[in-house]
Amino acid sequence: MSQESGWLVSDGGGARGRRLLVRGRGAWLEGRRRLAGGGRRVVGGGRWGRAMALLLCLGLTAALARGCLHCHGNFSEKFSFYRHHVNLKSWWVGDIPVSGSLLTDWSQDTMKELHLAIPAEITREKLNQVANAVYKRMDQLYQGKMYFPGYFPNELRAIFREQVHLIQNAIIESRIDCQRHCGIFQYETISCTNCTDSHVVCFGYNCESSVQWETAVQGLLQYINKWHKQSTSTRTTPAFLISPSFTCLEPPHLANLTLENASECLMQH
Secondary structure (H helix, E strand, C coil), X not given: CCCCHHHECCCCCHHHCCCCCCCHHHHHHHHHHHHHCCCCCCECCXXXXXXXXXXXXXXXXXXXXXXCHHHCCCHHXXXXXXXXXXXXXXXXXXXXXXXXXXXXXXXXXXXXXXCECCCCEECHHHHHHHHHHHHHHHHHHHHCCEECCCXXXXXXXXXXXXXXXXXXXXXXXXXXXXXXXXXXXXXXXXXXXXXXXEEEEEEEECCCCXXXXXXXXXXXXXXXXXXXXXXXXXXXCCHHHCCHHHHHHCHHHHCCCCHHHXXXXXXXX
């Protein structure tokens, strides 16, 4: 199994279990292209009565859940607009509660569908890219007056799925880029779980000389020793230390661990 596919887990649905193979920036750009595209089919305009609008507002008062896109500064304003104007987008009354539910549960459902084997932590730059792509597609969808029955919620689902793929690609791509460094490296992120600032630590193997490699291994040993001294109740375990190949770097082995042994351990990773 490739490293990239190992960062995604099945959704437990058997044949529906999904794997996303990230192929560098190609997958990222393809996802953005697909999300930014898409045509529109609209028919004549019209409005639902005030009673329907009131019913809609009452049905969509649930608080927005946490999620990657929810951490973006414009999310609340954008999705508040989308939710409160959904009653103007379809001729069929049945589309309204379905579409409203999709929008209200957007963030919560995003977290459920990521299926990442690593923490959902995204850089601000990539979060902005995903958010802008989603808003652009959503704004295009809302430019039409009204759609044929079933079209609007189907388009929302398509945008949602592409958004999930973009977030998956963004998180995994950052991990790949991180490991292209030599030695311990970290980058700043936002936790999709609670929207707090976080950072990701990784160990990169892209060393160009034996001197750089030796320095990288020494830095790793110093990092591990410092990490093991932290309280187990507050420290977080970097993903690269969870690999079975790093068992030789666990506490029982650290006391007698030499630079040569550590280097050999890492080369088996």
